[in-house]
Amino acid sequence: MQNTVEKDQAVSAPQEDVMQKSMKEKNIKSVSIRQKVVKALVQILLYAFLTIMAISILFPFYWMLISSLKTLNEYNETIPTLWPRQFHWENYVTAFTGDLDLGRLFLNTCIVGIVSTILSLVVTVLSAFAFARLDFKGKNALFAALLATMMIPGELFTITNYITVSSLGWLNTFTVLIVPFLVSVFYIYLLRQNFLQIPNELYLAAKVDGTSDLKYLWKVMVPLAAPTLVSITILKMMGAWNSYIWPRLVANDAAHKLVTVGLRGASFVDLATNMVNYPAQMAAVVIVTIPLLLVFIFFRKYIMRGVSRSGLKG
Amino acid sequence: MTKTKAEKPALTEEEKKLAERKKNLRKARFNRYKAWLYLSPAIILLLIFTVWPIFNTIRLSLLTDFNYLGELRGKTFEFGFDNFVNVAQYSGFLTCLGNTMLLTVITVPVSTMLALIVAVALNSIKFLKRAFQTIFFLPYVTNAIAIGMVFMTMFQMIGDAPNYSSIGIINTIIEAFGGTRINWVNPGSNYWANIAVLAIYIVWNALPFKILVLLGGLQGVNKQYYEAAKVDGASRMRIFWRITVPMLSPMIAYVVITGFIGGFKEYSSIVGIFGDEMGPVGAPRSLNTMVGFIYASITENNQGRASAAALILFAIIFVVTMINLYVSKKKVHY
Numbered sequence: 001m002q003n004t005v006e007k008d009q010a011v012s013a014p015q016e017d018v019m020q021k022s023m024k025e026k027n028i029k030s031v032s033i034r035q036k037v038v039k040a041l042v043q044i045l046l047y048a049f050l051t052i053m054a055i056s057i058l059f060p061f062y063w064m065l066i067s068s069l070k071t072l073n074e075y076n077e078t079i080p081t082l083w084p085r086q087f088h089w090e091n092y093v094t095a096f097t098g099d100l101d102l103g104r105l106f107l108n109t110c111i112v113g114i115v116s117t118i119l120s121l122v123v124t125v126l127s128a129f130a131f132a133r134l135d136f137k138g139k140n141a142l143f144a145a146l147l148a149t150m151m152i153p154g155e156l157f158t159i160t161n162y163i164t165v166s167s168l169g170w171l172n173t174f175t176v177l178i179v180p181f182l183v184s185v186f187y188i189y190l191l192r193q194n195f196l197q198i199p200n201e202l203y204l205a206a207k208v209d210g211t212s213d214l215k216y217l218w219k220v221m222v223p224l225a226a227p228t229l230v231s232i233t234i235l236k237m238m239g240a241w242n243s244y245i246w247p248r249l250v251a252n253d254a255a256h257k258l259v260t261v262g263l264r265g266a267s268f269v270d271l272a273t274n275m276v277n278y279p280a281q282m283a284a285v286v287i288v289t290i291p292l293l294l295v296f297i298f299f300r301k302y303i304m305r306g307v308s309r310s311g312l313k314g
Numbered sequence: 315m316t317k318t319k320a321e322k323p324a325l326t327e328e329e330k331k332l333a334e335r336k337k338n339l340r341k342a343r344f345n346r347y348k349a350w351l352y353l354s355p356a357i358i359l360l361l362i363f364t365v366w367p368i369f370n371t372i373r374l375s376l377l378t379d380f381n382y383l384g385e386l387r388g389k390t391f392e393f394g395f396d397n398f399v400n401v402a403q404y405s406g407f408l409t410c411l412g413n414t415m416l417l418t419v420i421t422v423p424v425s426t427m428l429a430l431i432v433a434v435a436l437n438s439i440k441f442l443k444r445a446f447q448t449i450f451f452l453p454y455v456t457n458a459i460a461i462g463m464v465f466m467t468m469f470q471m472i473g474d475a476p477n478y479s480s481i482g483i484i485n486t487i488i489e490a491f492g493g494t495r496i497n498w499v500n501p502g503s504n505y506w507a508n509i510a511v512l513a514i515y516i517v518w519n520a521l522p523f524k525i526l527v528l529l530g531g532l533q534g535v536n537k538q539y540y541e542a543a544k545v546d547g548a549s550r551m552r553i554f555w556r557i558t559v560p561m562l563s564p565m566i567a568y569v570v571i572t573g574f575i576g577g578f579k580e581y582s583s584i585v586g587i588f589g590d591e592m593g594p595v596g597a598p599r600s601l602n603t604m605v606g607f608i609y610a611s612i613t614e615n616n617q618g619r620a621s622a623a624a625l626i627l628f629a630i631i632f633v634v635t636m637i638n639l640y641v642s643k644k645k646v647h648y
Contacts, residue, residue, distance in 0.1 A: 042438075042550070043439070046435045046438060046439055047439065047442075049431070049432075049435055050432070050435050050436070050439070050446050053428075053432055053450070054446060054449045054450070056518070057449055057450060057452060057453060057518065057521070058449060058452070059468075060461060060464045060465060060468065060518070061452070061464075063464060063467070063468055063483060064461075064464040067464075067467060075472075075480070076472050076473070076479045076480050077479070077480055078479065078480055078481070079480075079486060080480060080482070080483045080486055122355075123355045123356050123359070124356075126352040126353070126355065126356070127352065127353050127355075127356040129352060130349045130350075130352040130353045131353075134348060134349035134352070135349070136349035136350065139349070142353075146360070149360075149364050149365075149368075151632075151635075152368065152628060153575075153578075153579055153624070153627060153628055153631060155579070155605055155608050155609075155624045155627060156367065156368065156371050156624045156625070156627075156628055157363065157364060157367040157368075157371075158367075158608070158609075158612070158624075159367070159371055159374065159608070159612055159617050159620045159621050159624060160366065160367035160370040160371050160374070161363055161367055162382075162612055162617075163370075163382045163617060164362065164363070164366075164367075166382065167382075179359070179363075180359075180363045181363075182359055183355075183356045183359045183360050183363075183364075185360075188356065213348070238455070241457065242457045242458065242459075244458075244459055244582055244585065245581065245582070245605075245609065249609065249612065249613070260457055260459050260460070263457075263459060263460060263463075264459050264463075264585060264586070264589065264590070265590075278467055278472075281463065281467075282463075282464070282467065285460045285461070285463055285464060288457055288460045289456055289457060289460055289461070292455045292456060292457065293452070293455060293456075295455070296451075296452070296455040300448075300451075303454075303455065304451070304526060
């Protein structure tokens with residue numbers, strides 16, 4: 001702001017005579033003070049607005065945490081308390097031992113998440129390499145066709161896929177949770193763009209040295225594209241953690257149930273009072289939420305990179 | 315003897331060339347197949363789980379009341395457009411369509427405007443900027459179902475009407491400011507109260523992505539425009555509408571289009587708050603959406619109806635996206 005005023009002065013000064021100049025300087029001084037006040041007010045308003053927005057964003061997290069530490073009686077009081085009178089960590093024990101078998105749910109989700117991430121990475125790396133480095137007939141047409149499938153809503157595939165997996169006898173297995181979504185066109189696209197940035201000379205040099213494609217892929221391209229691979233890994237793991245619709249449809253038995261399905265399906269009824277034990281429910285919600293927040297804190301950069309390009313959750 | 319000796323090297327040289335060319339050819343051919351070899355896992359899976367479903371879904375939608383179990387037993391289904399006609403006459407479908415449209419039309423403009431204001435505000439501060447940015451991104455890295463359950467507990471009253479033991483934190487805040495409590499989500503709650511809760515939750519959930527994209531766009535705007543405007547003495551509002559919005563228009567178009575697509579596929583947030591019943595106790599399915607309708611049709615073993623609904627959903631999304639693209643082509647400043 002100060003700068004522009006000075007510039008203004010510098011530009012106009014030579015054209016004015018002395019009288020006008022001194023008058024104008026006075027004017028500029030009062031204007032700049034007024035501008036400073038306005039600027040300070042605007043800043044205060046901005047911070048006030050951002051703070052209110054931040055509180056509304058954070059409030060559900062706060063409410064979830066404090067509710068998870070209350071007793072059922074305190075939770076049911078007429079005027080809700082804003083801070084638990086005493087921290088009741090036993091709600092977290094209840095979350096693990098109640099009708100919600102959280103340990104089992106975690107195990108299932110980890111199996112599905114890890115296996116599908118590894119397989120998905122292999123398939124994605126191979127396809128992205130073919131699209132980025134190899135020449136073959138119909139490459140561009142095939143790539144365009146793949147991108148076109150991204151426009152179609154997933155629900156359209158689900159109906160037939162449900163029939164397919166049923167007829168293959170895959171219902172209530174881990175296979176059904178892993179295989180149908182192994183290939184993501186978006187991930188292939190993301191990694192291909194990354195591979196294209198690696199100079200072709202490296203590949204040709206490796207060819208001259210007699211390095212095999214796979215060795216080159218593993219030793220040069222994969223390390224250079226590591227950030228994108230980390231993004232894909234995180235999004236894929238988060239996808240397994242948050243997926244609800246498909247698992248609920250095809251694997252709803254205890255041995256294969258995923259964490260989100262289990263969380264929504266559990267009733268949390270307290271057997272003694274026959275009331276829903278909301279503090280225990282909130283404890284389970286906290287347990288499901290914390291790993292995601294930890295991943296976000298440690299991999300913030302990678303998540304944001306993937307997100308701003310996808311527009312999709314998970 | 316000598317003749318052959320002299321001839322032999324010449325021949326081998328030619329042969330060498332030929333062999334070389336053959337080798338190159340073989341290599342080229344192998345390279346061509348190699349690409350397909352690398353692509354084969356992806357292509358096989360895509361053929362089974364993406365390409366085949368596109369054609370099959372169209373086929374199923376044209377077989378009246380197709381159900382998979384029936385087909386296994388050898389039942390045949392009439393060919394025609396009955397699924398589409400029946401779906402449109404089915405009252406559950408119209409409820410779903412109405413809910414989906416209503417939620418989309420409310421939440422997309424609200425969340426886009428809010429995100430735009432937040433992004434502009436974030437872009438004009440320095441102190442604590444990063445902390446605010448982190449906070450505003452948090453809803454993105456959450457589980458839609460889990461946090462939906464938290465929103466439920468915030469709006470819910472506990473106990474039986476009219477003697478609630480607890481009226482919930484939101485109603486407590488409303489009463490503290492002199493308002494009257496509202497039955498947001500309990501049995502007997504008003505449809506518009508339910509929609510309000512859903513809209514609040516959906517906007518809360520949609521903000522991070524929009525803020526991220528818009529703030530990224532703002533940081534790319536050339537500072538010279540703002541300096542020129544300041545020299546000219548333009549007001550803040552004028553700068554906002556005449557510089558910020560036009561310069562950001564590609565990003566705004568992007569978040570609006572993805573917002574519409576996401577809005578028409580709304581499902582998890584309703585499950586998070588109201589559960590599988592897709593409505594408050596006593597009014598199941600009153601808040602069901604298009605996606606919810608499709609899943610219900612699958613589990614009720616009417617894959618024909620589900621396919622017809624999925625194609626209608628696809629058509630709606632396609633048309634709305636095209637309209638958005640057409641409008642933004644006219645309005646977006648690149």
